[in-house]
Amino acid sequence: MSRTAVWYWAARAALGWLVVIAAQVFWLVVDDENALPVTTHAAVLVVTAVVAVAHVTVMPQWRYRVHRWEATSAAVFTQSGWFKQEWRIAPVSRIQTVDSERGPLEQLFRLANVTVTTASAAGPIKVGGLDRDTAQRLVADLTAAAQATAGDAT
Structure with missing residues (x-):
């Protein structure tokens, strides 16, 4: 973050x-x-x-x-939660889409959010509070890693 x-x-x-x-x-x-x-x-x-x-x-x-994230060549990891901590791990081979968004207030602070959608029933993994450059790099890296991974992300 x-x-x-x-x-x-x-x-x-x-x-x-x-x-x-x-x-x-x-x-x-x-x-x-x-x-x-x-x-x-x-x-x-x-x-x-x-x-x-x-x-x-x-x-x-x-x-x-308490909120953390990490992306490796194998998976995306997030930790979130206030009292009850939740760890989410999405293998790169399961990534279907990688999106970035910035609302007006986030643009003012030069921040962005990245959403990694997988075939998981738990829903997408969201990484918020990233500076704009880090978010752009994360989207590019995850997109390249997902494209280089064999399989159909299901």
Whole structure:
């Protein structure tokens, strides 16, 4: 993973929390009928802000520490999960497609995601938070390795 991914994950989380906080502030301002007392609105807003700050601070660092990937000439390996760790291994001979994608926020941070689709019922292997150059190299390397491997990837 790129170290820049930590900032991307924090920014993405912060944007989500800003929407939640903005909705709570809007509700506080337009609640003319006082469905909830102002102090209750304020307390909920404070709790939301505390949880948001904790999430934006802890989640990206934790994610960076537990998510891993590696690609060799024989297989693609990924490790993911927060509390329950999952290892996925896809032999190169099973690779059907290799895709790269970048959303608008990822483009801003110069990051990309790579998806390796295999014949596995467990679904594709996703490698996120890569710097753009590493992602391009990974796609090229896996594509070349899959093409050089005999078999029909099933």
